[in-house]
């Protein structure tokens with residue numbers, strides 16, 4: 001009977017299970033959306049139990065659809081929305097609060113306090129991150145300070161913290177294993193990415209007790225086994241962990257220094273492998289761990305864009321301009337251009353390279369003739385412009401001029417967007433046949449750990465191109481359009497005073 005690797009891809013809006021064969025092809029997939037809670041403007045929460053429930057559900061569905069027995073699953077890889085923070089009671093396993101999601105802005109004032117106290121440079125030097133509400137550290141502090149009794153319990157060693165990988169592994173192993181990997185730890189604001197350890201000074205600044213923290217491991221090794229009860233009678237090894245953007249980098253086989261990928265999902269995240277060197281950014285990017293495998297750690301420069309595909313969901317759900325995301329391509333193609341309209345989707349502030357927690361969404365350039373089609377096209381184009389902002393920073397920081405950008409994720413299926421992306425970057429854009437590179441990367445990590453695949457070279461040979469988008473736009477037009485975008489961004493900055 002054939003063996004497979006199971007990848008669990010726990011994303012911002014849905015949980016997915018994907019089963020891969022030895023060729024790296026998707027054999028079965030199941031997906032379930034879950035509830036997004038917006039208790040106040042700028043706040044975003046998930047229910048950790050619903051995340052767990054949907055995860056178990058999609059595993060069962062993916063197996064059931066193709067009649068695959070759990071005994072055929074050789075190992076499990078986990079990849080996850082990053083930074084999203086869960087704190088639970090070690091004894092009961094009950095979360096003390098909803099998960100605070102990466103997009104949540106409630107801790108902006110904690111970040112301001114850290115900056116005022118003069119910790120910004122030290123935090124950047126140690127963690128590779130900027131001080132922003134995006135990362136887990138301030139979210140942990142908020143929970144300990146605001147949930148009744150939490151601080152006392154944390155001080156007594158009775159609470160556990162985890163990003164979503166850690167939470168799922170805790171549940172899958174029946175509360176036996178409390179781990180994370182380098183990539184997820186590197187998003188917390190409390191982990192020293194050069195010394196590879198939780199940092200006592202940073203923990204002190206945020207009042208986070210060390211007893212809450214998971215053990216940090218490589219991205220590809222056996223962490224533990226599922227308990228029988230949850231995994232339908234089988235104990236299966238959990239053998240891969242990576243944050244979703246790092247997993248996509250691994251699935252896109254960007255193993256060489258200078259290779260980069262951009263994933264167009266809820267947000268948009270470009271990562272460039274910088275090899276074994278942690279390159280400090282001078283231009284508003286993050287330095288992060290790409291993966292840790294075979295006793296070595298590879299670093300990446302990252303440009304994190306908070307809102308990309310989510311802006312298309314906004315067109316669909318809030319403005320009711322389209323019935324589904326792919327329709328955006330149809331409407332965008334009905335007009336020659338946006339008629340001068342720019343949409344800056346700073347719904348959750350602006351991430352790289354601006355890092356403005358107080359920016360908010362803006363539409364500029366409207367005239368009496370502006371139409372639904374113009375607005376839809378401008379929203380799609382905003383994803384490409386944000387990517388150019390990040391690419392410029394990345395080329396400046398790395399000194400590497402990118403020839404080709406590998407793309408993936410839901411919105412990378414939009415050919416209009418990919419053509420415009422190539423045009424506005426002046427760089428070729430290539431899309432692989434397996435667009436689910438996030439899950440694929442997690443599967444590769446889990447498969448390598450148990451010998452299902454031998455080495456990275458074997459994986460490189462499996463990468464196959466679906467489409468190549470070549471830049472065609474005249475230089476002058478490209479730069480004029482981009483200058484308009486930069487002007488629009490200025491209008492979105494520093495808007496909210498909450």
Ligand SMILES: Nc1ncnc2c1ncn2[C@@H]1O[C@H](COP(=O)(O)OP(=O)(O)O)[C@@H](O)[C@H]1O
Nearest residue numbers: 011265266309310312313325326409410411414
């Ligand atoms: N054809 C499309 N054109 C534009 N956006 C799309 C298209 N298909 C999906 N999307 C957007 O991509 C996102 C889903 O991509 P996915 O990779 O599943 O994201 P995530 O893992 O963040 O949930 C949604 O925000 C959706 O609006």
Ligand SMILES: O=P(O)(O)OC[C@H](O)CO
Nearest residue numbers: 011012081082265266267
């Ligand atoms: O769930 P995604 O794919 O939108 O990814 C979210 C990122 O990990 C946030 O850092």
